[in-house]
Amino acid sequence: MSAEIICVGTELLLGDILNGNAQYLAQQLAQLGIPHYHQTVVGDNPERIKQVIEIAISRAKILIFTGGLGPTPDDLTCETIADFFGVPLVESPEIIEDISQKFAQRGRVMTPSNRKQALIPQGADILPNPTGTAPGIIWQPRPDVTIFTFPGVPSEMHRMWEETAVPFLKSQGWGQEIIYSCSLKFWGIGESALAEKVTAYLNLPNPTVAPYAGKGEVRLRVSAKAPSEAAAEALILPVEKQIKDIAGLDFYGVNNDTLASVVGGLLRASGETLSVAESCTGGLLGQMLTEISGSSDYFWGGVISYDNSVKVGLLGVKAEDLDQWGAVSDTVAEQMALGVKTRLSTTWGLSITGIAGPNGGTETKPVGLVYIGLAGPNDEVKSFKYQFGTMRDRSFIRLLSASTALDLLRRRLLTR
Amino acid sequence: MSAEIICVGTELLLGDILNGNAQYLAQQLAQLGIPHYHQTVVGDNPERIKQVIEIAISRAKILIFTGGLGPTPDDLTCETIADFFGVPLVESPEIIEDISQKFAQRGRVMTPSNRKQALIPQGADILPNPTGTAPGIIWQPRPDVTIFTFPGVPSEMHRMWEETAVPFLKSQGWGQEIIYSCSLKFWGIGESALAEKVTAYLNLPNPTVAPYAGKGEVRLRVSAKAPSEAAAEALILPVEKQIKDIAGLDFYGVNNDTLASVVGGLLRASGETLSVAESCTGGLLGQMLTEISGSSDYFWGGVISYDNSVKVGLLGVKAEDLDQWGAVSDTVAEQMALGVKTRLSTTWGLSITGIAGPNGGTETKPVGLVYIGLAGPNDEVKSFKYQFGTMRDRSFIRLLSASTALDLLRRRLLTR
Numbered sequence: 151m152s153a154e155i156i157c158v159g160t161e162l163l164l165g166d167i168l169n170g171n172a173q174y175l176a177q178q179l180a181q182l183g184i185p186h187y188h189q190t191v192v193g194d195n196p197e198r199i200k201q202v203i204e205i206a207i208s209r210a211k212i213l214i215f216t217g218g219l220g221p222t223p224d225d226l227t228c229e230t231i232a233d234f235f236g237v238p239l240v241e242s243p244e245i246i247e248d249i250s251q252k253f254a255q256r257g258r259v260m261t262p263s264n265r266k267q268a269l270i271p272q273g274a275d276i277l278p279n280p281t282g283t284a285p286g287i288i289w290q291p292r293p294d295v296t297i298f299t300f301p302g303v304p305s306e307m308h309r310m311w312e313e314t315a316v317p318f319l320k321s322q323g324w325g326q327e328i329i330y331s332c333s334l335k336f337w338g339i340g341e342s343a344l345a346e347k348v349t350a351y352l353n354l355p356n357p358t359v360a361p362y363a364g365k366g367e368v369r370l371r372v373s374a375k376a377p378s379e380a381a382a383e384a385l386i387l388p389v390e391k392q393i394k395d396i397a398g399l400d401f402y403g404v405n406n407d408t409l410a411s412v413v414g415g416l417l418r419a420s421g422e423t424l425s426v427a428e429s430c431t432g433g434l435l436g437q438m439l440t441e442i443s444g445s446s447d448y449f450w451g452g453v454i455s456y457d458n459s460v461k462v463g464l465l466g467v468k469a470e471d472l473d474q475w476g477a478v479s480d481t482v483a484e485q486m487a488l489g490v491k492t493r494l495s496t497t498w499g500l501s502i503t504g505i506a507g508p509n510g511g512t513e514t515k516p517v518g519l520v521y522i523g524l525a526g527p528n529d530e531v532k533s534f535k536y537q538f539g540t541m542r543d544r545s546f547i548r549l550l551s552a553s554t555a556l557d558l559l560r561r562r563l564l565t566r
Numbered sequence: 567m568s569a570e571i572i573c574v575g576t577e578l579l580l581g582d583i584l585n586g587n588a589q590y591l592a593q594q595l596a597q598l599g600i601p602h603y604h605q606t607v608v609g610d611n612p613e614r615i616k617q618v619i620e621i622a623i624s625r626a627k628i629l630i631f632t633g634g635l636g637p638t639p640d641d642l643t644c645e646t647i648a649d650f651f652g653v654p655l656v657e658s659p660e661i662i663e664d665i666s667q668k669f670a671q672r673g674r675v676m677t678p679s680n681r682k683q684a685l686i687p688q689g690a691d692i693l694p695n696p697t698g699t700a701p702g703i704i705w706q707p708r709p710d711v712t713i714f715t716f717p718g719v720p721s722e723m724h725r726m727w728e729e730t731a732v733p734f735l736k737s738q739g740w741g742q743e744i745i746y747s748c749s750l751k752f753w754g755i756g757e758s759a760l761a762e763k764v765t766a767y768l769n770l771p772n773p774t775v776a777p778y779a780g781k782g783e784v785r786l787r788v789s790a791k792a793p794s795e796a797a798a799e800a801l802i803l804p805v806e807k808q809i810k811d812i813a814g815l816d817f818y819g820v821n822n823d824t825l826a827s828v829v830g831g832l833l834r835a836s837g838e839t840l841s842v843a844e845s846c847t848g849g850l851l852g853q854m855l856t857e858i859s860g861s862s863d864y865f866w867g868g869v870i871s872y873d874n875s876v877k878v879g880l881l882g883v884k885a886e887d888l889d890q891w892g893a894v895s896d897t898v899a900e901q902m903a904l905g906v907k908t909r910l911s912t913t914w915g916l917s918i919t920g921i922a923g924p925n926g927g928t929e930t931k932p933v934g935l936v937y938i939g940l941a942g943p944n945d946e947v948k949s950f951k952y953q954f955g956t957m958r959d960r961s962f963i964r965l966l967s968a969s970t971a972l973d974l975l976r977r978r979l980l981t982r
Contacts, residue, residue, distance in 0.1 A: 163602055163603065165588075165595075166787075169585050169588060172585060172607070176579055180581060187608065188608055189605075190606055191588070191604065192603065192604055201625075202604075209617075329580070331582075343677060346677055346679060352640075361636075362577060426849075430856075432856025433842075433848075433851065433852025433868070436844070436848045436870040438849075440846075440849065440872060440964075441960070450873035451872040452849070453869055454849065454867040454869070455867050456867040457910075459910070460841075460867035463910070495875070506859075507859070537671070541696055543697075543721070544859055
């Protein structure tokens with residue numbers, strides 16, 4: 151008894167819009183524990199919509215449509231579904247009343263084309279749309295098929311789903327078993343290396359563990375099927391703990407944690423403060439830190455020392471060292487970190503200087519070469535050299551640089 | 567002769583990620599004039615993937631797969647496709663060599679599980695992946711079926727599509743009649759206000775003009791269908807010119823232009839320089855400016871003055887003014903802009919101070935209140951007050967603040 155999501159709209163086929171509706175419905179189905187194996191996108195074309203229905207009812211019992219319920223002639227979803235099952239459309243006085251009222255409220259007059267939106271297949275129930283004019287339907291044209299239709303406008307669809315579809319599905323016995331997931335996040339280890347370390351967990355039946363690679367980071371999603379969130383958590387917890395033990399410092403957080411939020415939490419706990427000096431990242435590190443509301447508790451600011459004159463003038467980097475070693479060097483990274491820490495009177499100072507590309511690389515200092523400096527209590531200072539590769543693009547090298555700087559500080563704070 | 571997009575990945579079925587790959591490929595197919603009527607999402611399940619292939623080859627001749635090419639056991643796309651067509655997988659020495667080199671470059675050792683990524687169906691061509699370890703394939707298992715596979719990581723997929731798939735498709739005769747689009751970008755005007763101004767253009771047959779609202783900005787996509795890019799441009803150009811004239815200064819650029827790149831172009835042209843002082847944006851403005859390669863020609867750096875002590879110490883904001891007016895005030899915005907401009911010896915200084923929320927708002931200074939300061943030649947300085955609304959979230963308020971600062975400088979540079 152599985153569901154299929156069918157999104158109708160030529161704008162999806164032209165790539166004009168991102169299919170956020172499919173993601174939303176997928177999350178909702180997972181939460182209710184309704185299995186869902188296929189999503190289909192098809193244009194506003196009756197013949198092709200019918201073929202899609204034919205395929206969908208051969209592999210799913212619940213068909214969830216979004217899109218194509220509007221008042222314009224290219225909106226054909228509802229009439230095509232009725233036609234497929236050989237059922238006539240009837241005008242619903244209830245919908246006519248509702249639409250007229252909404253138009254009156256906005257001081258407008260209902261147009262004839264809106265009348266079309268009041269046509270539903272005979273025997274279908276109305277799925278009311280509190281905010282828009284296009285209602286949906288809940289309909290069982292055959293005992294083994296349940297159809298939902300929703301408008302494509304996300305805000306309308308979400309509210310209709312939550313207020314009407316979810317209670318209906320629960321009344322049908324769904325939502326007894328839910329799928330609950332937790333993402334474990336890692337930095338400093340590749341997807342395949344991590345997968346090999348935790349290989350024993352990748353074939354568990356419940357909870358399941360699956361690896362995903364993001365931009366520089368790796369995640370393991372641990373998903374449990376259980377009668378309640380608490381029961382799912384109880385299944386997940388021991389596995390989560392064991393994986394954390396195996397991964398050690400490469401594990402940095404769960405779910406919505408970011409490297410910046412984790413570092414922020416550690417600094418807040420120890421009552422320490424941080425400042426940054428950024429060259430090739432140009433503000434990205436500060437931006438990541440201040441994305442977190444409340445970061446002013448521990449982040450005091452920094453210097454974007456893009457030009458060498460700023461490195462000298464605001465950070466106290468020695469001009470002769472810039473001449474001798476170049477801006478992209480361990481010496482300058484250390485002076486930047488120490489300079490910003492001293493001038494802003496913070497516990498820690500983090501610096502980044504590197505070549506983000508695509509231009510500016512040389513044979514001895516290629517694109518992707520990045521030095522990160524970390525200055526701390528008692529003016530301890532250390533620099534770290536990275537080669538993020540000549541094939542990565544500018545924004546990726548910058549992201550890796552800023553994230554790695556945060557990760558260095560995280561490891562330092564955890565191992566003292 | 568149409569194409570079908572098939573996205574493989576259980577994470578899509580669980581709603582963990584948004585299907586941006588489908589949108590990207592849909593746009594690309596439209597540009598090449600390749601018809602495309604269906605998109606399918608299916609999990610990492612060999613039986614279901616095979617059923618999806620069966621259906622897809624009955625209605626399309628070009629099958630474009632994304633996802634499921636990784637090194638872990640749940641990545642099954644390539645072997646399942648080979649299995650469907652009854653063709654054995656062979657190890658490609660070329661891919662083994664490429665993966666080993668990439669691992670060596672990053673100072674890591676190739677793991678046995680990466681060897682799996684070198685297996686391709688006998689007779690398939692390699693679709694090289696310049697930035698990742700998972701190559702794709704271009705394969706005609708039957709005369710009437712062409713298969714492309716791409717990794718699910720968007721940046722890798724985009725580059726492979728542009729560098730290898732597009733030239734291949736063009737060599738097969740696609741892209742003869744193309745849809746060519748140009749995006750006109752606007753800042754400082756709402757979608758409906760712009761649509762009303764250019765209403766006469768919204769019903770043109772060729773080129774078509776369609777409005778889209780993004781985060782704070784509005785775009786008009788002008789699309790022409792023509793035998794060549796040059797012919798399409800000839801159709802688009804007069805419409806583009808007329809719309810620009812109507813929009814005036816609200817129009818800021820086309821296609822990949824950003825406010826930062828446009829401001830950068832203006833500064834480069836006038837041989838002037840810029841520095842920034844950021845409070846609530848915490849580095850975002852600097853980050854946006856330095857996203858542009860070559861920005862060191864005109865962007866010298868800045869100060870992230872998140873804490874008031876930094877405003878005083880590094881920017882010379884007067885402590886008594888901070889006391890009297892508060893950090894979020896026109897006085898402080900002006901002192902920040904002038905302070906950074908003077909200390910970094912640049913032509914222009916831009917500052918931002920505001921309340922990004924969700925906490926920190928008061929009755930007189932609510933969340934969303936932002937002051938932007940602009941200092942220029944002869945120490946001219948001005949501040950601008952914005953209320954970006956209490957209902958927007960932190961990241962949106964920060965984005966609006968940084969973008970509006972850039973837009974203010976853009977307008978200033980264009981009207982002197």
